[in-house]
Amino acid sequence: MIDENLLQRLGGIATTHQLRAAGASSPELAAAVADGRLHRLRNGIYVAPSAPPLAVAAVTARGRLSCVSAARTYGLWSGTDTRLHLQHPPNARAGPAVAAVRHWLPTEHEEQLWRVTFADCLRSVARCADRETAIAVFDTSISAGLTTPLAIPRILEGQPARVTSLAALARPGSESGVESLVRQRLHALGHLVEQQVHVPGVGRVDMRVDGVLFLEIDGFAFHSDRRSFERDRARDAVLARQGSARLRVSAAQVMEDWPTVLASIRSLLRPAALP
Numbered sequence: 001m002i003d004e005n006l007l008q009r010l011g012g013i014a015t016t017h018q019l020r021a022a023g024a025s026s027p028e029l030a031a032a033v034a035d036g037r038l039h040r041l042r043n044g045i046y047v048a049p050s051a052p053p054l055a056v057a058a059v060t061a062r063g064r065l066s067c068v069s070a071a072r073t074y075g076l077w078s079g080t081d082t083r084l085h086l087q088h089p090p091n092a093r094a095g096p097a098v099a100a101v102r103h104w105l106p107t108e109h110e111e112q113l114w115r116v117t118f119a120d121c122l123r124s125v126a127r128c129a130d131r132e133t134a135i136a137v138f139d140t141s142i143s144a145g146l147t148t149p150l151a152i153p154r155i156l157e158g159q160p161a162r163v164t165s166l167a168a169l170a171r172p173g174s175e176s177g178v179e180s181l182v183r184q185r186l187h188a189l190g191h192l193v194e195q196q197v198h199v200p201g202v203g204r205v206d207m208r209v210d211g212v213l214f215l216e217i218d219g220f221a222f223h224s225d226r227r228s229f230e231r232d233r234a235r236d237a238v239l240a241r242q243g244s245a246r247l248r249v250s251a252a253q254v255m256e257d258w259p260t261v262l263a264s265i266r267s268l269l270r271p272a273a274l275p
Contacts, residue, residue, distance in 0.1 A: 002032050012051030013059055013113050016044045045113065054084065055114035062095035063088045065115040066103050067124040068133065073115055077140040077177025079133035080255070087116050087124060103128065118146055119155045126156060126163040136180035138170035171195070178251040179206055179217050185258070186265070202238045213268050214239055216248040245269070 003022035007014055019029060029046065032038040038046045047056055052073075058065045063086030065073060070085070072078040084100040089107050103124050108117045116124065118141075125137045141147050147155070153167040173195030174180035183193050186209060194208045207215040216235075239246045245268045249261050 001028060002037065007048050008050075011055050011112050011114055012048035013041070013055055014046055015113065016046070018111070019046060051114075057084065057098060058086055058114045060095055061086055061098045061100065062093065063100070063102070064107065064110070064113070066121065067101070067128045068137070070115045070121040071125055071137050074118060074121060074141070074146065075144055076121075076146075077133070077136040077180065079129060079136070079177070081129065081133070085124070085128065087120065101128070122147070122152065122155050123159060123163075126159065126166050131166065132181060132184055133177075134166050135169050135184055136174070136177040138166070139172075139174035139180035139183075140177050142170060142172045143175050175206075176217070176219055176251070178219070178254050182207065182215070182217060182254055182261075185262070189262075191269075199239070199244075202235050205235075205239075209265060210269055213245045213247060213265065215265065216246070217254065218248065218250045 002019065002024050006018065006022045010018065016029070020026075024032075029038065033040055033046070036049065038048060041047045041056070041059060045059060047059075054065060054069065054073075058069075064070070065085065066087035067085035068078040068081050069083075070087075084098065085103065086098075086100045087103040087105055087107055088094055090104050092104075094102065105120075105124065105127075108120050110117045110120075115121070122138065122141065126134050129137070138147075138152055142149060142152075149170055149172060152170050153164065156164045156167050169184075171180075171183065174183060175196075179195070183195060186193050192210050194211075195206065197205050197208045197214070199205050199214070205214045206217050209215055247264055247268055249264070253261050
């Protein structure tokens with residue numbers, strides 16, 4: 001019998017050995033292919049119809065999703081790089097040609113055939129992605145509970161110095177990649193940035209800049225319902241009654257018009273610095 005739970009755990013792609021070890025016989029595998037429950041991708045590898053297309057593309061190319069492509073599947077920030085990133089063991093033979101960024105690196109064992117391990121994902125991001133994106137991936141992995149600030153240096157051990165140095169820049173508190181980008185950019189300009197600050201009567205606020213400006217960053221899919229919209233208007237009203245400087249910006253504004261966002265932040269900070 002075909003173990004559906006196993007297939008789901010493996011992302012819809014499994015080897016003959018994995019399926020046989022879970023109890024499937026050769027006739028059952030043949031029957032599953034005949035009735036469309038499985039597709040034989042190549043000798044020894046079966047794919048369920050539910051398998052993600054990118055996962056199938058990676059295995060077809062005899063690689064695994066890596067770098068930001070893998071980060072996306074782990075629910076992490078993946079920046080604006082939409083290219084397909086694949087990792088292959090050194091000296092391995094790549095499969096059919098696909099448009100991809102290839103990483104020829106030692107690959108940890110992972111029962112899922114289509115993506116690298118979480119640790120390999122962080123290592124490949126640190127080696128390939130730009131500095132800002134790599135740190136945002138680290139930050140969101142901490143917030144997701146997949147790692148800790150102390151674990152990241154261990155994961156990056158043995159990597160080039162420019163890679164290991166990034167570990168010290170990871171911070172908890174960024175609940176989205178865009179929040180991490182804002183933190184990084186303001187910190188680089190010399191601003192003090194506190195994240196997830198609790199404000200009495202308001203709750204947690206994304207950031208407090210230089211101790212005076214409360215900054216909220218609405219996500220790409222924010223305010224999909226009226227309740228969340230009204231809740232944030234109420235939070236803004238409480239901050240206003242408290243006399244706090246405040247600014248709410250969208251993720252799109254940060255990504256597409258950072259100079260205007262920065263100018264707004266500076267204009268609100270300037271009066272607070274005056275005697």
